[in-house]
Amino acid sequence: MNRAFSPFVKSLFVAMMAVSGLATAAEHAPAAVKVDAAKGATLYNDGDNARGLPACASCHGASGNSTIAANPKLAGQNAVYLHKQLVEFTTPQRQQPVMSTYAKMLTEEEKQNISAYLATQTQKPGAAKNKDTIELGKKIYRAGIAEKNVPACASCHGPAGNGMPTRYPRIGGQHQDYTTAQLVAFKANGRKNSAEMSTIAARMSDDEMKAVADYVAGLK
Known part of the structure; x- marks a missing residue:
């Protein structure tokens, strides 16, 4: 009789140990942060x-x-x-x-x-400042630069620059100087937290970066 039940008892013991292990892990897992x-x-x-x-x-x-x-x-x-x-x-x-x-x-x-x-805060709108480059910036943002294999910024950041939650940031209305500085940092590998942006920025000239940054500032 004991031999007949020993496999079952063994399986039950293993299962109990596994559950115990899970319970122990749960006890030591970091508590979820309650956002305030x-x-x-x-x-x-x-x-x-x-x-x-x-x-x-x-x-x-x-x-x-x-x-x-x-x-x-x-x-x-x-x-x-x-x-x-x-x-x-x-x-x-x-x-x-x-x-x-x-x-x-x-x-x-x-x-x-x-x-x-x-x-939860509301962004105050910005404005494009350079009328001489607004069309270039608009073209890059909406259509990219085909000959350089630069995709349209809008494909990730949206038509109005609102971004794509959890993946791509909101950039519409952002300061020209800040946006330009980030593109330059991506190009120079000074900012390394987006391989995608580093690749794209590396294909752009300084003038193209400034033009699209100025256009972005006026997006609402």
């Missing part, structure tokens, strides 16, 4: 003096609407994308002296909270 946009708003606007963390608003403006052309507007940006960038500022993929320093000071929860807050 209100806490994100407080940290964004006030910083944390105790840790020497300045208010994000001091560089990126009230509600994420930067008035400094070198600093990006963050209002209305996709939360997943914003969080991804904050994480990548702590890695070799995207190094920037100021942002890398402060991103490393933020907890995972704080990164998520700030991203959630900014995603």
Whole structure:
């Protein structure tokens, strides 16, 4: 009788051990972060003096609407994308002296909270400034540069530059200087967190980058 049931008992024992292992793993797994946009708003606007963390608003403006052309507007940006960038500022993929320093000071929860807050804000519109290059910028954005194998920016970032949530950022209304600087960084391999953008930027001239950046600034 014992021999007849021993395979069953053995199987039951293995199953119980497996369940126990899963339970143990679940006990030690990190708890899911509960996103709190209100806490994100407080940290964004006030910083944390105790840790020497300045208010994000001091560089990126009230509600994420930067008035400094070198600093990006963050209002209305996709939360997943914003969080991804904050994480990548702590890695070799995207190094920037100021942002890398402060991103490393933020907890995972704080990164998520700030991203959630900014995603709920409304971006103030920008405007194209160079009438001499607006048509070139428009052509590149909508149709790409066929002879250089540069795809239309709109194919990923959308007709109005609203991006594609979780995959491609919102770029419509962004400062010309900031957009140009990012394209240059991708081309020079100074920014390494998108192989796709590095490939595309490498095929573009400085004038083409500036033209499309200016056109993008006026998208709504």
